[in-house]
Amino acid sequence: MQISVQKEPFDLGQIAQEFAAGHRHMGAIVTFTGVVRDSDTDDLDAMEIEHYPGMTERAIAKIATQAASRWDLGDVLVIHRFGRLTPGEQIMMVATAAPHRKDAFEAAEYLMDYLKSRAPFWKKEVTSSGTSWVDAKPEDEDALSRW
Amino acid sequence: MIELLYFAWVRERIGLPKEHIETQASTVAELINELIAKEDRYALAFSDLSAIRVALDQDLIDDFTASLEGVREVAFFPPMTGG
Numbered sequence: 001m002q003i004s005v006q007k008e009p010f011d012l013g014q015i016a017q018e019f020a021a022g023h024r025h026m027g028a029i030v031t032f033t034g035v036v037r038d039s040d041t042d043d044l045d046a047m048e049i050e051h052y053p054g055m056t057e058r059a060i061a062k063i064a065t066q067a068a069s070r071w072d073l074g075d076v077l078v079i080h081r082f083g084r085l086t087p088g089e090q091i092m093m094v095a096t097a098a099p100h101r102k103d104a105f106e107a108a109e110y111l112m113d114y115l116k117s118r119a120p121f122w123k124k125e126v127t128s129s130g131t132s133w134v135d136a137k138p139e140d141e142d143a144l145s146r147w
Numbered sequence: 148m149i150e151l152l153y154f155a156w157v158r159e160r161i162g163l164p165k166e167h168i169e170t171q172a173s174t175v176a177e178l179i180n181e182l183i184a185k186e187d188r189y190a191l192a193f194s195d196l197s198a199i200r201v202a203l204d205q206d207l208i209d210d211f212t213a214s215l216e217g218v219r220e221v222a223f224f225p226p227m228t229g230g
Contacts, residue, residue, distance in 0.1 A: 052222060055222070115230045121230075122224065124155070141226075
């Protein structure tokens with residue numbers, strides 16, 4: 001299990017390569033990458049991401065452990081950034097390795113659903129007209145009920 | 148002595164990221180009521196409790212009736228928006 005909460009950007013290609021390498025019995029590698037999306041009116045200057053050092057790592061480890069106990073996984077990776085990010089920058093990624101693709105896909109979706117509303121991160125949008133905290137969406141909470 | 152941590156708009160409304168306080172409260176709900184009675188900025192931060200999430204020693208709790216016995220760190224924050 002590899003978990004990193006970091007300010008710095010990450011090299012998606014390199015991390016995916018390294019994660020995929022050396023898994024002789026893993027037939028499926030799934031990766032998901034989250035990117036800062038500009039607003040429909042192109043006015044997003046930045047996304048500021050705050051987190052709760054200590055609890056963040058602990059909450060992610062708990063989510064990853066739950067995924068590993070639920071699906072047949074060889075390995076799990078989670079990277080989540082914090083600080084000030086601009087549109088187009090990569091915010092986070094998850095990767096799962098499993099003998100079969102169904103486990104790899106489902107576990108990656110489970111990780112994403114839980115990271116969204118159970119890992120202590122908060123996003124604030126910075127636009128030319130000011131700043132505003134991003135509200136949690138009811139559907140993010142609803143997404144957990146399917147698991 | 149207990150450490151209180153505030154994040155996101157809870158931190159902004161209260162005006163500080165953390166503080167140490169002496170409290171008589173035995174549950175999270177009692178602690179919130181103590182804070183609300185203290186100053187307006189706390190009353191503002193806790194005006195809608197449905198928008199407040201709480202972690203005790205870095206574990207999320209579901210219920211504000213949770214006991215503070217043995218707890219060193221209480222964090223208050225809005226619903227999380229990771230991913």
